[in-house]
Amino acid sequence: MKNSTIRFVVILAALSIVGITITQIYWVKRAFDLKEAEFERTVNTALYNVANQIFDINKTPSPANNPVKQLSTNYFVVMVNSEIDASLLEYLLRNEFEKRGIIADFEYGVYDCSSERMVYGNYVPLKTSKEKITAKILPKWGNQGYYFGVQFPNRAAHIINQMGIWSFSSIVLLTVITFFAYTLFVILKQKRLSEVQKDFINNMTHEFKTPIATIAVSAEVLKDANIVHQPERLKNYAEIIEKENIRLKQQVERVLQMARLDKEDIGLKKERLDIHQLIQDSIRHNAMALKERKGIVASELNARRFMLDVDRFHFTSVFNNMIDNAIKYCKDIPFVTIKTFDRPGGCMIEVTDNGIGISQEHQRRVFQKFYRVPTGNVHDVKGFGLGLSYSKTVIEAHGGQISLESELGRGCTFQIFIPG
16 A cells, blocks of 8 residues: 555544544533533432421521522532521422432531531431541632522532443544554554565665675676686685675575564573673684674673573574674775673673664664664665664573664664573
8 A cells, every 4th residue: 555545544534533522522511501500400409408497497588589599619608597407408408309310429518607607517428338528628618698508529420421322422433443453453563574574675686696606607607617727716706606605695594584483483592601602603704704804703701691592503503693784884994893801690791893883773773673773874784684683682581681882973882681
């Protein structure tokens, strides 16, 4: 699928989801406002009836104005013009609220004219099983007459509970958005993986094509019957074939190594080995490549914990990868420094080179499989993008860690910690 098509689909789907979300939020808010207004009307009616019942019980005349005042979204006060019995008030409130379907918890208080303060009455749990949630004094009203106050601490939760279908639709929409985001993530990940695999196939084809062509040319030369009379030339072409054959074998081995790692079948064969000796073996293994570039490897092997339980083959491959990268990604004469020193719980190995370095934006991805850092003006760097991914897998399989410090144009320093 083309990039433009994927981009169009993603944008269109995102706009659709945003539009649906905005519409849902709008209607949920409208529904909440309607439920809130309905709740306030119902509470006002219930409190008005309670006030009239108190007027009848105390045989006091009803006021001309509405005795119910709403001071805030969840706080109501009611003028009664006479003393109020708290137990009777609670009974009347509970009865009236339940009759009108108000099952929200509430707390009430009565204004004591003798002490001129608001006296807390009780917390009444109509919805929860708690006997008491708060013990605070309800706010005092500026009016100095007889009145009682009612507050609904869980008003918002009660209203939301009344919006069953809207809550359900919101959950469904959230689920759809979550699955959309996950699907988008999978699509982009698959697209990136497809591009990486395409680059890998191109690199692999180039890596195999060059030595095969070189071997084919050398074979044609060796067919010449007169070459037996030119032993130096014969030896030269035989060495070329041998060198290219080793190169092909190494490339095939790298691919097979990664295939085994994908199956989590790394198959470590640990043994007690001298890590310094493995480093020296890797330096000798890369001696020819270093000689061609006039490169130098300096070693400062100062660790006292150099006897470690490691897999000889895999760890030698890790060191070979490090030195090989240092040679390939260097514009000038390669200079590699390998240091070892003790760290609590194990041995630290540092491999520093004077190569082209890696910018900050690429450092977090260099250990991903098939990933190759763009090399700018260096066009002859060959490889599959498997070396660092393989190295990280091997080191972590040994319980160790690998990290990178680098600046563009100032080389790289790989730090490898191996417990032991």
